[in-house]
Amino acid sequence: LFVMIAIYRLWKCTATTPLDNLGIGSVNVLGGNRDFWFERIHHNFDLAIGMDKSMVGYGLRWGEGNVCKWPDSDIISSSKGRVYSAEHFTTNDGKGRVLKIPKTASEGFLRMDNKGTDANPDVQFPIQFTWQEKRIFANYNALKEAVEEELESEHLQIQRGTREDIDPFIYDLHHAVRTIEQLGEGVKKLAYFRNIAPTDDEQFSISIVDDSTTNASNISTVLQLVPGRMDACNCQKLFKCPNGTQSVSKSK
DSSP states (O other), X not given: OHHHHHHHHHHHHHOOSOOOOOGGGGSOBTTBOHHHHSOOEESSHHHHHHHHGGGTTXXXXXXXXXXXXXXXXXXXXXXXXXXXXXXXXXXXXXXXXXXXXXXXXXXXXXXXXXXXXXXXXXXOEEEEEETTEEEEESSHHHHHHHHHHHHHHHHHHHHHXXXXXXXXXXXXXXXXXXXXXXXXXXXXXXXXXXXXXXXXXXXGOEEEEEOOSSOGGGOEEEEEEEESOGGGOOOTXXXXXXXXOXXXXXXX
């Protein structure tokens, strides 16, 4: 979920091309593509009509354009709060993940500074690209292209029997890119955290702990968060049943 929020912010700050029409959204009906079938919010007016000007007046929606600064907040979402990476977390015996650093220790993608131009942005966006490689990308388009190329390469390796799974970092990055292409600014309704409730499963939570003091007895949980929507997450080994169906034990 943190990956999706970080990539969404990169898209909000540096997008220069229209969103893709994916899946059934590529089917053209009465001049409309994905926006005919599904609700999504484009980056700005120019990119919206650049994708499908035939939908103007028929549900085509767009946002406020570039945003490169976000306010800090205890409750983390696509539009506020710090984004933390996996290296900041430890596990807690099946009770979720624990962030044991001062809340202010990470810049958290609260701001991106464009060292390029409006047409070719360069915000020097750092990300763990694969398990063994970190990369810095100038903008969303550069990251998207690299992720799609790497995913295609890994799919070919799986078909040839030279690897078993998609790299977990590439899988998460690809899921984030595809979700942004499908929803645009609609990601804000999907990717966010909320305070844990008594009925929530603690294993899906993150506990943010203030570890800035040297006195261990004073370390305390500042807040405990869970994903606002579990359908924002995905897993390449997740088995799913079609909606409204059931499978008996040991079924194939």
